[in-house]
Amino acid sequence: MPKSKRNRPVTLSKTKKKGREHKENIVNSIREAIEKNDSVYVFTFENMRNLKFKEFREKLKSSCRFFLGSNKVMQVALGRSVADELRPGLHKISKLVRGDSGLCFTNLPKEEVQRLFNEYEEYDFARTGTLATEKVELKEGPLDQFTHEMEPFLRKQNMPVRLNKGVIELLSDCVVCEEGQPLSPESARILRLLGIKMATFRLHLTCRWSSEEFEVYQEGLEDSDVESS
Structure with a gap:
């Protein structure tokens, strides 16, 4: 049954556009x-x-x-x-x-x-799209700077990681960004976690x-x- 047009939600918090005044x-x-x-x-x-x-x-x-x-x-x-x-x-x-x-x-x-x-x-x-000022690469092995709760998030950023006895472990070398190349959303997030400021x-x-x-x-x-x- 098609939805009734009378039941459409109405937003009460509309903002007025900046006009001539x-x-x-x-x-x-x-x-x-x-x-x-x-x-x-x-x-x-x-x-x-x-x-x-x-x-x-x-x-x-x-x-x-x-x-x-x-x-x-x-x-x-x-x-x-x-x-x-x-x-x-x-x-x-x-x-x-x-x-x-x-x-x-x-x-x-x-x-x-x-x-x-x-x-x-x-x-x-730096934000997404900013050109990286340096190459950042993480080496294979334990990532002691991150707590174990960060493992699912890092995996979502395309980092090859796993938990090994409560410690996040990088399974292979990982290039976060290349000098002179635009930052991807994932790279920008990882750089923020690493405390590296490029802007x-x-x-x-x-x-x-x-x-x-x-x-x-x-x-x-x-x-x-x-x-x-």
Whole structure:
């Protein structure tokens, strides 16, 4: 007997999509930050870790304001052309807000900002698809770093293991990952169990705008990229 359409479950915990009002709030917040700060930086990031970034932002909350989100919304706030930019020259950095980018507004000296970004890096466990930074191989024999309760889990990760008198034993050499190759879900889980961190969360400054100058920091980004993009 076919199921009645009247008996379909209804989810009561639906979340509203971020709409026009949310975007307008971001635009207004960015424009407010422009008025209150001397410099605007575009930065990119690799191996983003939300918790680590939150800690970095919290550390600098008294001197810097950060924005991450839709590149188009950030571009609109800055101005995408001379005609709609809030302050002269801002459209130049707007054109470099692309890919994994964010904005930083501050009154700190540029040397201090460069130092903070250049020195910052946090190591973390790599996720599936990340390229391995080294070869990791486990040799045949007892795996004393794991308790016997881990044996079923390790077997599910395609590791040739067995229990031998309460000790997990590797039946043959096992290559967890090869340098330069993407990590499989199983490899990523095993590396986490081994405590091996292969991902480095870094922030890279792309460019800086102030009322006095516009600077591009990353190699390969020329003035022509700004003018023609």
